[in-house]
Amino acid sequence: MKIFISGASGLLGGNCLKHFKEQGHEVVGTHLSYATAETVYFNTLDTAHPDNFDLLAFNPDVIVHCGALTHVDYCETNIEESYEKTVQSTINLVAWAKKCNAKLVYISTDYVFDGADGPYTEAAPLNPLSVYGKHKLEAEQLAVQQLPDTLVLRITNVYGDELRGKNFIARIIEQCTAGQHLTLKLPYDQFASPTNAWDIARAMLVLLEDGKSGIYHIGGSDYMNRVELAQRVLSYYPAATYDLIPTDTASLNQPAARPLLGGFVKLKFASEYPTFLFGTVDSYVAAKVKNQ
Structure with a gap:
């Protein structure tokens, strides 16, 4: 094509x-x-x-x-x-x-x-x-x-590999690798895939x-909130120092409303491609740590 x-x-x-x-x-x-x-x-x-x-x-x-x-x-x-x-x-x-x-x-x-x-x-x-x-x-x-x-x-x-490393997981990995202290104020009530x-x-x-x-x-195999997502990535960097501050979305006073229970059930795709294997946050971050 x-x-x-x-x-x-x-x-x-x-x-x-x-x-x-x-x-x-x-x-x-x-x-x-x-x-x-x-x-x-x-x-x-x-x-x-x-x-x-x-x-x-x-x-x-x-x-x-x-x-x-x-x-x-x-x-x-x-x-x-x-x-x-x-x-x-x-x-x-x-x-x-x-x-x-x-x-x-x-x-x-x-x-x-x-x-x-x-x-x-x-x-x-x-x-x-x-x-x-x-x-x-x-x-x-x-x-x-x-x-x-x-x-x-x-x-x-x-998330994933990109030249500018702008996505949430990439930024955490970059800061942990550089030994920077992280301050993360994240909503516990926003869920996605x-x-x-x-x-x-x-x-x-x-x-x-x-x-x-x-x-x-099209969604990954994980379903979690933003706090869990950060913790999952940080678990691969035991030497990292950080302040993780869980909060609710309303307290963040963001201009745009978020769909709190978001994410997908990918039944349509899975029924047509039952052997297609999606990765996880763990598999991605583990591979990044291994190759550093």
Whole structure:
């Protein structure tokens, strides 16, 4: 397959780029503000930009939309920018997919739910609480309406290897490795399914190779709150010094509401791929410690 990845310098896009290439596919990954040696420039909000990679000439079979504004609290107070980078970028890539007759992969989130009754199956009622969640859902529904063959992957609490090491687990590992003292004030009432970006890339490719479409929930084998997640990582660094302060979400006074009982029941994916093995936080961190 010829695969075009928007946002390939980020966590998920970077893992997709690496995995798809290793599996022998012809892949082009793009960046916007953070350039890498493996990516080319493409601005999804300015499709006529003179520096844009020539997507039409590449003529991909698949367009994977990994680029998005994921800072949930920032989105809450920057609504127009959130719309542009989540909804408008999707509108533009849908148009490109139509021009290229390409399949679209849209990356969604458990923030399309209200967190009152998670973890969620694909059939659960939708009720986003935040600007971020509302825009992700709007873009998801728009993609499916415009391109019924769209593959939607809802993901949550993504961690893993990335150049900038921005994800929660990567930051803890980096600070522990550097011998820095950590101060972690974390909610004990936010639950989700931490998922390795590498596993998402693997699951995505399996679905693409089998020509799947529709909505799939992709979550790791763990289900835990943020305090438990931090403790799990810290347990591999016995020399680490830290202050871990459990709190409730309300006390954090965050601008955007969170779905407290989030995460997924991935029964649909598991029923179709019963032998597909997802990693765990333990397996990931253990491997990182072993290779340090």
